[in-house]
Amino acid sequence: MKQDVVRVGLMGLGTVGTGVYKVLQRNAEDIALRAGIPVRIEKIAVRDPAKERTVDVPKDLLTTDADSLVDDPDLDIIVEVMGGMDHTLELLLRALRNGKSVVTANKDLIAEHGRILLETAEAHRCDLLFEASVAGGIPIVRPLKQCLAGNRISEIMGIINGTTNYILTKMTEDGLDFATALHQAQQLGYAEADPTSDVEGYDAARKIAILASLAFNSWVVFPQVDVTGITEVTDRDIRYAGELGYIIKLLAVAKQDEAEEAIEIAVRPTLVPRDHPLAAVGGAYNAIFVRGDAIGQAMFHGLGAGELPTASAVAGDVVEAVRNLRDGVRGRMLCPCYRRKTIKPIEDTRSRFYLRALVVDRPGVLGAVATVLGQYGVSIASMLQKSSQGDLAEIVVVTHSVRQGNLMDAVARLRDHEVVHTVHAPLHVEH
């Protein structure tokens, strides 16, 4: 393809859109040299053209008609950073059918409708690139597709939600409780007024669905992820975990066993050993830890959100889309999901667990608890009595690896037991 400029339609001029505009403007010369052709933003779809912006955008680029971008024959690439689900999906499908390459940061969309988008891109020989949909600026989508293409990936563990990592870091370092840490995060702009999607783990679940699809070459969608948020993690759990040599992180995990037929996928607060690379990832940072048969272990660390980091990922994708246009090889590395694997029922997965319970404070009670656990095949690695509260005693148990279904059955049985007052939600323990 010989053309002297590549024309981009930008859908959305919020935080990320502003970043994309800034980066494509200020680094235009280098981007042109790297991509081989200059890149020009020709149209920008916004909700409110009159809105004050932190970047100086020529008014005549703005339109409120997003549909007009995907139907504009002069545009080569659509960059979608406006978010949204059904209508956005429809627009992007139309853009692909119209022969445009699409770059998107929309994790909700990819985690639910990635497959139809990629199949449509393939059918129309266009690119659909989504590096920005997972972990902001951190390169992970392309490394999984390319750099690690010689590996069988067995495991991905990620801290891929900055809000919850900020909250847990504050709880760990400053001894805050969840509500106070959340409030601080909201005041600093790290958490939304409605924090549900972050603190309940849904945001991380969408991202791990995308990563698992790439790593295991089989589509995984958001509703298949077993999700537990951090709202029930207490400062007490964090303190006890610390005494045991662990740090509590909200981990998004995707694993497959030797046979590579079934995928375990979950988001859950997890005890991570203090010397694990993920344990050192603090504040609003993200990191993705990958285990493969050749590479061993690798970790990718950086800013998982924000105007410019996310724009960095979008701009990298734009450069690739331009190179592919230039070389006439669009749609060459789209859907790596050539396998059909099942999702392992979460009760059939195995893990070590951390349990905290209040029990009656009298001789023989620890033995009774151990007996119940033993009846369900739960083997105890360590059991500690932490403190007494009136005539109750608090105990903490760390188990050996056990089937999650057995563990949950044992917990249910314990909750009914006469010597047990409460059993808090068990937490996973990684090693």
Place this chain on the structure above:
Amino acid sequence: MKQDVVRVGLMGLGTVGTGVYKVLQRNAEDIALRAGIPVRIEKIAVRDPAKERTVDVPKDLLTTDADSLVDDPDLDIIVEVMGGMDHTLELLLRALRNGKSVVTANKDLIAEHGRILLETAEAHRCDLLFEASVAGGIPIVRPLKQCLAGNRISEIMGIINGTTNYILTKMTEDGLDFATALHQAQQLGYAEADPTSDVEGYDAARKIAILASLAFNSWVVFPQVDVTGITEVTDRDIRYAGELGYIIKLLAVAKQDEAEEAIEIAVRPTLVPRDHPLAAVGGAYNAIFVRGDAIGQAMFHGLGAGELPTASAVAGDVVEAVRNLRDGVRGRMLCPCYRRKTIKPIEDTRSRFYLRALVVDRPGVLGAVATVLGQYGVSIASMLQKSSQGDLAEIVVVTHSVRQGNLMDAVARLRDHEVVHTVHAPLHVEH
């Protein structure tokens, strides 16, 4: 290009070559699905075909005639993992002129002759891929070329030599001196019998030259790197650094300032703040920290050497070479060095420094030292008296940012001063 198999000639069957053979064999099915065409190793050049190997290779693949591989019209891709300089260069240039794509793990070659290799690849529209030449399995070459292509990179700092990181980690954690830690590393196979290339920093210097070329889009070669090894780092320095909140690491650094006209490039033992992501990179692990105008900071962490990690990088490059063959777009993303930048004379670079000196133990001496430093424009951030040794006192100084030439002049002047007994080699301090 329509062909039913891609034929690979493997040059070298040592540690990395064995890993490459294993990975391409055992992951053959997935690699074929990811690359689009099956990959087959057709010939392997070795020095001694009779040698016992840890992998079962059909004897009829082996040849001692490496030249025959690069001239074999049936081979599509040459994978070079045998090392060597002049003859290897000649062979790879001939392979490229014969229209073969080349994948190499040879950092010595790329750091000195990368430019002629890439220009030859471009002239003959072949690929020359070298992800494995830097930091083993850690994806960094491709992320710099692609994922971060929207950024202006201002800084790369890497722990990219596992041997020295192992030695420094042992010195830090177990209080060993350099000689003892080196001896342990040799016994465990982390250091060679002749450790010069590692402990003097040459290995890291080759890798940072390659990374700087990619990050700053201007060729940098090994002899341009200012290199200081770790042989003069003492357990005492490590202890004092620890008391000041730092860990000593052998950092390979490449930086450019706002104007992006000159590059600072060096390998040197450096005090890294304990809360910096690089400080947590221990043992034989490698990590590369990148700062860009959009991404902010990102870090890539993993195993920087070894049979399988390095093979992981080679296999990823083989997949890319096959995809490019398949799509008829070889040689599309070769030499990003479209700029001509200069190397900043090391004395003109600026840094904070750590100084340790033995001085006469009497009143007024600290003032005399401070006065000399001040005469050269060296401003003191902190000065501590550490201990007395007979009638000498040991002092430690951390400076504010200062031109390195001034600092070295001040040190030379101090070494002549009547109240000064010795001044140890200054160390850089990062923040």
